[in-house]
Amino acid sequence: xxxxASVEFRVEFYDVDSMGVVWHGNYVKYMELxxxxxxxxxxxxxxxxxxxxxxxxVASVKLKYIxxxxxxxxxxxxxxLAEYENRIKIDYxxxxxxxxxxxxxxxxxxxxxxxxxxxxxxxxxxxxxxxVEALL
Amino acid sequence: xxxxASVEFRVEFYDVDSMGVVWHGNYVKYMELxxxxxxxxxxxxxxxxxxxxxxxxVASVKLKYIxxxxxxxxxxxxxxLAEYENRIKIDYxxxxxxxxxxxxxxxxxxxxxxxxxxxxxxxxxxxxxxxVEALL
Amino acid sequence: xxxxASVEFRVEFYDVDSMGVVWHGNYVKYMELxxxxxxxxxxxxxxxxxxxxxxxxVASVKLKYIxxxxxxxxxxxxxxLAEYENRIKIDYxxxxxxxxxxxxxxxxxxxxxxxxxxxxxxxxxxxxxxxVEALL
Amino acid sequence: xxxxASVEFRVEFYDVDSMGVVWHGNYVKYMELxxxxxxxxxxxxxxxxxxxxxxxxVASVKLKYIxxxxxxxxxxxxxxLAEYENRIKIDYxxxxxxxxxxxxxxxxxxxxxxxxxxxxxxxxxxxxxxxVEALL
Numbered sequence: 260x261x262x263x264a265s266v267e268f269r270v271e272f273y274d275v276d277s278m279g280v281v282w283h284g285n286y287v288k289y290m291e292l293x294x295x296x297x298x299x300x301x302x303x304x305x306x307x308x309x310x311x312x313x314x315x316x317v318a319s320v321k322l323k324y325i326x327x328x329x330x331x332x333x334x335x336x337x338x339x340l341a342e343y344e345n346r347i348k349i350d351y352x353x354x355x356x357x358x359x360x361x362x363x364x365x366x367x368x369x370x371x372x373x374x375x376x377x378x379x380x381x382x383x384x385x386x387x388x389x390x391v392e393a394l395l
Numbered sequence: 396x397x398x399x400a401s402v403e404f405r406v407e408f409y410d411v412d413s414m415g416v417v418w419h420g421n422y423v424k425y426m427e428l429x430x431x432x433x434x435x436x437x438x439x440x441x442x443x444x445x446x447x448x449x450x451x452x453v454a455s456v457k458l459k460y461i462x463x464x465x466x467x468x469x470x471x472x473x474x475x476l477a478e479y480e481n482r483i484k485i486d487y488x489x490x491x492x493x494x495x496x497x498x499x500x501x502x503x504x505x506x507x508x509x510x511x512x513x514x515x516x517x518x519x520x521x522x523x524x525x526x527v528e529a530l531l
Numbered sequence: 532x533x534x535x536a537s538v539e540f541r542v543e544f545y546d547v548d549s550m551g552v553v554w555h556g557n558y559v560k561y562m563e564l565x566x567x568x569x570x571x572x573x574x575x576x577x578x579x580x581x582x583x584x585x586x587x588x589v590a591s592v593k594l595k596y597i598x599x600x601x602x603x604x605x606x607x608x609x610x611x612l613a614e615y616e617n618r619i620k621i622d623y624x625x626x627x628x629x630x631x632x633x634x635x636x637x638x639x640x641x642x643x644x645x646x647x648x649x650x651x652x653x654x655x656x657x658x659x660x661x662x663v664e665a666l667l
Numbered sequence: 668x669x670x671x672a673s674v675e676f677r678v679e680f681y682d683v684d685s686m687g688v689v690w691h692g693n694y695v696k697y698m699e700l701x702x703x704x705x706x707x708x709x710x711x712x713x714x715x716x717x718x719x720x721x722x723x724x725v726a727s728v729k730l731k732y733i734x735x736x737x738x739x740x741x742x743x744x745x746x747x748l749a750e751y752e753n754r755i756k757i758d759y760x761x762x763x764x765x766x767x768x769x770x771x772x773x774x775x776x777x778x779x780x781x782x783x784x785x786x787x788x789x790x791x792x793x794x795x796x797x798x799v800e801a802l803l
Contacts, residue, residue: 544684545692547685548685549683549687550685556681
């Protein structure tokens with residue numbers, strides 16, 4: 260079983276480049292929409308992270324563009340939790356809403372940063388792990 | 396006499412919209428380039444502001460678009476200090492670098508926010524006013 | 532009577548600056564959300580504009596910031612058609628969703644650009660004016 | 668031997684997030700600075716691409732964040748041509764300007780899109796390959 264969250268979004272004019280498609284760098288924003296929804300669902304959003312004494316800076320990002328998104332197209336980003344014990348790895352899938360066709364895939368990895376010691380931890384904080392395991 | 400600073404910039408692909416011109420919202424970024432250069436020249440950049448106990452949130456912005464900027468065009472933004480005693484008002488002029496033609500005009504107003512009391516001050520801090528007057 | 536449209540939006544992490552509030556330039560994006568909804572309601576969105584042989588580049592923008600928007604805050608932008616015969620003037624009002632408090636005001640002016648002759652027209656195209664007047 | 672180009676840039680306020688570091692999605696813009704400089708050096712920039720009948724949409728992007736970039740930090744992005752015969756693969760290295768320390772690594776892959784047939788070509792156009800080989 261997996262933990263996932265989906266967010267619908269529409270392509271806005273300011274995200275489209277001179278080729279008439281979403282500029283490839285803007286997909287990182289869509290990934291963030293999905294990631295926020297997923298972490299909210301787990302109950303470990305930005306505020307809970309902070310309260311737990313950790314931040315989770317993004318350590319790496321990958322994006323694979325299959326088909327372009329156009330102005331006014333409605334799409335859905337699905338974020339799936341892929342790893343949670345040592346780091347947070349999330350897989351992303353963007354679909355055209357109407358056809359259900361997969362248009363983009365992505366991945367992000369976040370490391371736990373202990374905000375007191377300002378050191379990277381190779382274990383995610385217990386409170387987060389427990390919340391995840393309660394959902395699995 | 397006036398205090399002013401100019402910054403040259405080139406239009407990047409990610410700032411251009413599907414009409415082939417800079418998306419109008421991106422000019423606020425160019426204004427920030429000019430404003431940073433002007434405040435640096437005065438010796439009252441972000442760090443000096445912070446050290447003086449003040450922040451200067453932007454209270455209003457105006458932009459008037461005369462001619463579009465295109466991908467790869469080189470332009471110059473000139474920021475001119477228009478008011479400094481009660482608030483910081485800056486006028487902006489964007490020129491095509493080659494022809495010198497004026498393509499955009501702008502204006503920003505910033506109010507002094509006392510970071511201790513978190514109240515807006517209707518007088519700019521002395522240290523800033525003195526730095527400005529030393530240049531006039 | 533007036534023609535207006537409202538869009539709800541939530542402040543995303545990527546729109547927030549190092550002061551913890553929405554970077555002032557990002558409000559131009561929120562204005563675009565409101566404008567698109569308003570023009571859609573009139574039945575004169577981007578595609579209808581194009582089909583009518585006109586583009587409507589933004590000629591000027593004004594923004595007045597009253598209170599900052601914070602990460603995760605939910606807000607509503609209301610776009611109100613203020614002029615439509617010689618140019619499109621839209622007034623914008625951003626409210627905190629929960630309290631209904633006004634946090635930002637804005638204004639944009641767009642001129643009709645005839646795409647065949649590439650000249651600015653000082654009259655909006657008939658098809659647009661009729662659509663507006665049918666709603667008034 | 669390799670073909671490479673470097674561009675210096677400074678971190679602007681609008682690129683910094685509420686953690687006080689460059690928001691991770693903004694590095695895709697820095698990659699574009701490097702890529703444009705590299706393709707210009709080869710003599711195959713956006714205009715030459717277009718004239719040759721091809722576009723080169725980005726098919727994938729990878730970013731690995733080693734250390735954060737802060738407001739006002741000056742950095743250098745180096746773009747290195749890694750593949751050019753079947754597709755354009757570019758490796759990116761971002762260094763702190765002062766210390767020379769590597770802070771971010773990236774990679775982009777672009778496929779040749781024939782603009783007449785709108786089909787992906789698995790060979791880069793001859794004119795591009797010749798320009799590259801003349802520099803090697």
